[in-house]
Amino acid sequence: MAEFDKADIEKLMDGVLPWPATQDMLKSSKDEDRFDKYVEIMQSRVQFKETILLPLTPQLFIVSESNQRVVKCGCGHSFGDYRVNWKLSSLIHVRDDEASMSEVYKGREMPDPAWVQLREYICPNCGAQLEVEAVPRGCPPDFEFLPDLDTFYSEWLGRPLPDTVEFADKTLDRIAEWSE
Amino acid sequence: MAHPLLDEMKAQEEAFKQTGHLFGLERLARKESDPGTYEAVWHILSNLCNAAWATGCKVSSSPIAAEGGDALWGLHTSTGEAICISRGISAHAGLLSDMIKNFIGLGYEEYPGFKQGDIFENNDPHYGGIHSPDFDMCMPLFYGGKLIAWASCVSHVSDAGSVTPGSIGFLNPDCYSDGLPISMERVGEHDRFYPWYEMRIRSRTRTPDFVMGDARGRLAGCITIRERLEEVIEKYGLDLFLDVGREYVEDSRRYAVGRVKTQTVPGRIRKSQFKDLAMKGKRVLLAKQDIDCAFNLPMELTINADASVDLSLQGASGTVPFGENISPTALKSGLMMGYSHIVGFDMFNSGPIAAWNIEMPPAGSWANPFEVDYQAASGVAWAPAVTWVSNLYEVFGRLFQMRGFVEEMAAGSGTIMTAEFSGINQTGMYLTGLTLEQASQGSPARGYSDGENSAWCIYTPEADFGNAEISELYYPILFLGRNVAPNSGGYGQFRGGLGHTAVWMVHNTPGLEYQCGDAGMRSKMVANHGMYGAYPVVPDRPAYGHKTNVKELIDSQSPLIHGRGDPESPAVASLIEADIVEDNAVAPFVTPEPLVDYDVIVHPIAGAQAMGDPILRDPASVARDLNEGWTTTRVATELHGVVADKPNGAFVVDEEATQAQRESIRKARLARAIPFKEWWQSECEKVAAQENMDPAIQTMWASSMALSPKYAEELRAFWGLPEDFTFGA
Numbered sequence: 024m025a026e027f028d029k030a031d032i033e034k035l036m037d038g039v040l041p042w043p044a045t046q047d048m049l050k051s052s053k054d055e056d057r058f059d060k061y062v063e064i065m066q067s068r069v070q071f072k073e074t075i076l077l078p079l080t081p082q083l084f085i086v087s088e089s090n091q092r093v094v095k096c097g098c099g100h101s102f103g104d105y106r107v108n109w110k111l112s113s114l115i116h117v118r119d120d121e122a123s124m125s126e127v128y129k130g131r132e133m134p135d136p137a138w139v140q141l142r143e144y145i146c147p148n149c150g151a152q153l154e155v156e157a158v159p160r161g162c163p164p165d166f167e168f169l170p171d172l173d174t175f176y177s178e179w180l181g182r183p184l185p186d187t188v189e190f191a192d193k194t195l196d197r198i199a200e201w202s203e
Numbered sequence: 204m205a206h207p208l209l210d211e212m213k214a215q216e217e218a219f220k221q222t223g224h225l226f227g228l229e230r231l232a233r234k235e236s237d238p239g240t241y242e243a244v245w246h247i248l249s250n251l252c253n254a255a256w257a258t259g260c261k262v263s264s265s266p267i268a269a270e271g272g273d274a275l276w277g278l279h280t281s282t283g284e285a286i287c288i289s290r291g292i293s294a295h296a297g298l299l300s301d302m303i304k305n306f307i308g309l310g311y312e313e314y315p316g317f318k319q320g321d322i323f324e325n326n327d328p329h330y331g332g333i334h335s336p337d338f339d340m341c342m343p344l345f346y347g348g349k350l351i352a353w354a355s356c357v358s359h360v361s362d363a364g365s366v367t368p369g370s371i372g373f374l375n376p377d378c379y380s381d382g383l384p385i386s387m388e389r390v391g392e393h394d395r396f397y398p399w400y401e402m403r404i405r406s407r408t409r410t411p412d413f414v415m416g417d418a419r420g421r422l423a424g425c426i427t428i429r430e431r432l433e434e435v436i437e438k439y440g441l442d443l444f445l446d447v448g449r450e451y452v453e454d455s456r457r458y459a460v461g462r463v464k465t466q467t468v469p470g471r472i473r474k475s476q477f478k479d480l481a482m483k484g485k486r487v488l489l490a491k492q493d494i495d496c497a498f499n500l501p502m503e504l505t506i507n508a509d510a511s512v513d514l515s516l517q518g519a520s521g522t523v524p525f526g527e528n529i530s531p532t533a534l535k536s537g538l539m540m541g542y543s544h545i546v547g548f549d550m551f552n553s554g555p556i557a558a559w560n561i562e563m564p565p566a567g568s569w570a571n572p573f574e575v576d577y578q579a580a581s582g583v584a585w586a587p588a589v590t591w592v593s594n595l596y597e598v599f600g601r602l603f604q605m606r607g608f609v610e611e612m613a614a615g616s617g618t619i620m621t622a623e624f625s626g627i628n629q630t631g632m633y634l635t636g637l638t639l640e641q642a643s644q645g646s647p648a649r650g651y652s653d654g655e656n657s658a659w660c661i662y663t664p665e666a667d668f669g670n671a672e673i674s675e676l677y678y679p680i681l682f683l684g685r686n687v688a689p690n691s692g693g694y695g696q697f698r699g700g701l702g703h704t705a706v707w708m709v710h711n712t713p714g715l716e717y718q719c720g721d722a723g724m725r726s727k728m729v730a731n732h733g734m735y736g737a738y739p740v741v742p743d744r745p746a747y748g749h750k751t752n753v754k755e756l757i758d759s760q761s762p763l764i765h766g767r768g769d770p771e772s773p774a775v776a777s778l779i780e781a782d783i784v785e786d787n788a789v790a791p792f793v794t795p796e797p798l799v800d801y802d803v804i805v806h807p808i809a810g811a812q813a814m815g816d817p818i819l820r821d822p823a824s825v826a827r828d829l830n831e832g833w834t835t836t837r838v839a840t841e842l843h844g845v846v847a848d849k850p851n852g853a854f855v856v857d858e859e860a861t862q863a864q865r866e867s868i869r870k871a872r873l874a875r876a877i878p879f880k881e882w883w884q885s886e887c888e889k890v891a892a893q894e895n896m897d898p899a900i901q902t903m904w905a906s907s908m909a910l911s912p913k914y915a916e917e918l919r920a921f922w923g924l925p926e927d928f929t930f931g932a
Contacts, residue, residue, distance in 0.1 A: 036651065038697070058606050078605055080601070112879065114877060115877060116872065127842065132742065147878075150870065150872045152736035152818070154734075155733025155737060160886075161918070162477075165474060170469065198923075199920075201880060
């Protein structure tokens, strides 16, 4: 089983690992401790102290905070329960007309705003652009990933989390609250 | 009458259900006892498939196979499971496997029976084919009087006799216009095609010499597999071949399951995707086609505790009156191809897909048309499928990131817009066929670097656009340019590999039709691939000029047109004069008038998708792109926040100004963005009013919701729509 230095993994993440070493990582059998090393690296880079349970994206993390599992941006901003699509707690800028669309796509490169809108999801604290959706009006935001964290930790990693939570999408519950 | 193969196939299915292992193989005995021979024979079998590919492509005279390698050969178990395949269009491996199983399932072993030298074919989507130009072939292989394996092949012919010339039949209105069907037929015996097979091809395809050349190429490759396999069996013994053949498939399944468990995370993944097909007001065949269409191409995956994967297409929109509907069998094969790229590629065969539970797509959708719309056309069935499969790259890229396997991450694919010509070429011969430009797109951004330019293709590892000089031999065109297309790989921390632009001048023909085809392109929309905050790749917008002044420009040795030009100052309009200038065409289309000598076509090929916030891009990479002419100052400054000066003829980053610009972009984002809830409240009203929603989008939503009630329920709940709300009403 291969093993890679944390320093090399960091270089890979930063896009500066030399190509031969990158190829070695691609071709070798995978290192069993990669997840733990990756989380350690991420933990050292984020601006919060809570324990990372899962790096949801390079900029968003599911963390354990006061016995809750919440999504946090690397800057520390919290988006709440990881079972509610974090996008509902973000800022959004939507390009759905030619004027706003043309700030990104010029001339013949511009899509038709009657067919597609660009939704930019922005961290309310640091202004990071976390995701962009290109979907027609009427498409609910993608809830890209709802992890089954308890199965992951107990059955796949063999170290159960101290408590368990229901594996369920709570996004529509939040919408129902907003509708009241 | 006994059906030993059918009985064996059913016993294998039962054994898989009971044990969770293909063929009931709880142990890989050959691998355990003699791993060296196990590995060696794998490479020998792979090599004989590749020898078949090399032989078959050479025997074929068609530029599509001979120059582009757009074909595939495979070796299968006696019951059809693919053991290994050649290089080439790997998207077809699953389909060939299912075809053999279908022959067995339909009772062909009783009648007409299987014997050495038999040639069977199918290209009929109603029986699992993908589209008529992809001729699928298989031959039973006997040893010692017993059927012990199958050889298979697919090759993409230049014309299958569909209603319009060529092989990308996006205009086909129904299955009757899809061209010559070979519907699960025995087309030859004793290693020879029946005379009436050739007569049918001569009678009903436009390029019969090429089509028969492809048929002979398929046959030559299958015979190559048979002869080489006999040598393998004579050296290693029949028992070993039969054992390892099964073990390779089960081994591959285990590898894929193991990789899911060690490199991903269990849970539910959702990825929306959409594409357009805008045909209103264009040259179409039937009145019902004078419409714009949109496709909903959703993907929902659930990774279970046992690392099996459930896949659903709930929400897929309805069939379209064009050739863009696909059979579930062919869709599954495309999925297997994508999955093999991402997960199961140590041994590519039928194994990896065995761990998937694929829910039958909604009946009446583009992904399962025939139960409801038997007449649906499939002239270019992979157009929606390949756009949908692109999701798989991003989805698994996200999963690999979560486990820290940054080196395995990929963003989404680019789009596929084809170019076909038909007409009299410079030798006086009628010719129609596909250029290979689209087979060399940019590759997706990786978790640690940009993608590669013009070096990748989603449907084939054989990413090769062929030699320009060879295309010029076949088609009455001359290349005026084949250039890297700036800004064609999206905008992100890492960009996709860039695509390219082909610029052709029509030359030496009395008239030529240019078909700018949809094999998975978008012209009105962009892909939903804004992974981690990147902007998706620009839409596909080709251009052409008819009755131009290019001859005068050549005679006077004036500058010609060699590229796409600035998006706000397109090259066709600004560099040449022409009676008809189409500078920003919405694809797909067929030129309404025959193109003549010195007409110019500008045909862009997409780059692939980016990932990451554009202002996180390494400024030095932006400066490099500026110096290469691969991006523009506007994109560098406004989207990446990189300020670069050109003090000595080359761009150099102004670090301080860049930092300030990026800070300013962050502040601008925070100033203009609003809380999601606030947007949602106003958007609910706009959705209900269907405000600024093209009728094609309304029709798409209406069909998605009608075909998938649960999907409809969730969509209505999200936007607070009444229970009886439908779009388009």
